[in-house]
Amino acid sequence: MKASQRAQSISPFFAMEIGKQAAALEAQGHRVIKLNIGEPDFGAPPAVIRAMRDLMDGRPMPYTAALGLPELRQAIAGFYRQMHGVDVPASRIVVTAGASAALLLVTAALVDPGDEVLVGDPSYPCNRQFLGSFGACVKLVPTTAATRYQLDAATVQANWSDATRGLMLATPSNPTGTAVPPAELAAICDWARRHDAWRIIDEIYLNLQDADAQGRPAQTVLATDPDAFVINSFSKYFGMTGWRLGWCVIPEAMVPVVERLAQNFYICPPTPAQFAALACFTPESIAVCESRRSEFAQRRAQVIAGLAGIGLPVDVPPDGAFYAWFDVRHTGLDAWTFCQRALQEAHVALTPGRDFSELDPERHVRLSCAASSDELTEGLSRLGRFVADLRP
Numbered sequence: 001m002k003a004s005q006r007a008q009s010i011s012p013f014f015a016m017e018i019g020k021q022a023a024a025l026e027a028q029g030h031r032v033i034k035l036n037i038g039e040p041d042f043g044a045p046p047a048v049i050r051a052m053r054d055l056m057d058g059r060p061m062p063y064t065a066a067l068g069l070p071e072l073r074q075a076i077a078g079f080y081r082q083m084h085g086v087d088v089p090a091s092r093i094v095v096t097a098g099a100s101a102a103l104l105l106v107t108a109a110l111v112d113p114g115d116e117v118l119v120g121d122p123s124y125p126c127n128r129q130f131l132g133s134f135g136a137c138v139k140l141v142p143t144t145a146a147t148r149y150q151l152d153a154a155t156v157q158a159n160w161s162d163a164t165r166g167l168m169l170a171t172p173s174n175p176t177g178t179a180v181p182p183a184e185l186a187a188i189c190d191w192a193r194r195h196d197a198w199r200i201i202d203e204i205y206l207n208l209q210d211a212d213a214q215g216r217p218a219q220t221v222l223a224t225d226p227d228a229f230v231i232n233s234f235s236k237y238f239g240m241t242g243w244r245l246g247w248c249v250i251p252e253a254m255v256p257v258v259e260r261l262a263q264n265f266y267i268c269p270p271t272p273a274q275f276a277a278l279a280c281f282t283p284e285s286i287a288v289c290e291s292r293r294s295e296f297a298q299r300r301a302q303v304i305a306g307l308a309g310i311g312l313p314v315d316v317p318p319d320g321a322f323y324a325w326f327d328v329r330h331t332g333l334d335a336w337t338f339c340q341r342a343l344q345e346a347h348v349a350l351t352p353g354r355d356f357s358e359l360d361p362e363r364h365v366r367l368s369c370a371a372s373s374d375e376l377t378e379g380l381s382r383l384g385r386f387v388a389d390l391r392p
Contacts, residue, residue, distance in 0.1 A: 118151070120169055167197065174356075177321040300324065307380070
């Protein structure tokens with residue numbers, strides 16, 4: 001049986017491959033420090049867990065509307081007002097089966113075969129895979145430390161062509177943890193809008209971003225570009241990775257289009273997860289999540305200092321998410337070999353740069369700071385010994 005060309009063209013997700021190897025080592029009795037997966041160790045807020053327990057009393061759990069529970073859409077709209085000072089009508093919010101389903105709907109709604117889409121390199125691999133699956137010609141644009149490994153307005157303009165129909169970027173980014181400055185993001189979106197191109201902005205890590213110099217929360221792109229397509233998730237800020245719940249914010253005119261796609265692609269998001277997620281937006285849960293955001297910032301600082309002491313430089317300190325993107329050139333190993341040997345010899349799982357970069361895949365490695373502080377301390381200690389043994 002022959003697989004489709006679409007299936008054959010998709011590269012493996014190496015973070016998951018490393019995870020399989022780590023599991024095999026654990027089965028042999030080794031303790032592996034897992035710094036390869038971006039999964040918060042906290043789990044869902046306590047109020048959400050209590051809400052899910054209460055729901056499991058035998059009551060029916062029928063399909064919801066394809067766009068999600070109306071009360072959950074209203075709660076997300078309130079979250080934008082409370083956290084970002086932006087009024088987003090609940091009618092423009094679509095609850096999805098994880099952020100991946102949000103990307104599925106948005107790309108299906110926007111992309112025609114042959115459309116050129118600008119995406120920065122490095123970036124989260126699944127974003128470009130979704131685009132490519134619907135026939136987009138993904139134009140990977142190289143980024144550097146000078147632009148915080150993000151697209152900027154000058155780079156976008158230099159790489160624009162008559163075939164460009166849109167762009168996708170994530171702020172803060174996975175794998176680098178770096179955010180696009182608000183003024184730069186506004187300039188990028190303004191250029192694309194004036195060229196009648198759509199903008200998909202992945203804000204999955206927005207609420208894990210550091211406050212600005214005045215102590216204000218990170219600004220959503222919707223503050224300056226209300227017609228952008230925004231992707232978000234309950235997985236990271238709310239710690240609900242396995243609950244498979246996300247959302248997108250889309251222009252009003254696209255709501256019927258996306259609703260039809262959702263009805264056909266997956267009917268509706270998970271009903272129990274939607275009801276339980278209403279408890280995310282209580283004062284108790286927001287306080288818990290804000291405390292965890294501070295903890296992640298401390299862990300990032302711990303990792304950056306630890307890597308510097310080992311001699312593994314982080315070119316651009318992250319200001320959001322829970323990742324460190326460090327350079328391994330000085331070790332004499334390429335990124336893939338570094339990760340393979342670190343796993344086998346030091347029992348530390350990391351993600352090689354080839355997951356995120358096609359243009360410069362062997363220079364960088366991603367470390368996830370989502371593990372506990374104790375796990376990070378042990379992982380850094382093991383990496384320090386491993387790197388020291390590499391030196392002549």
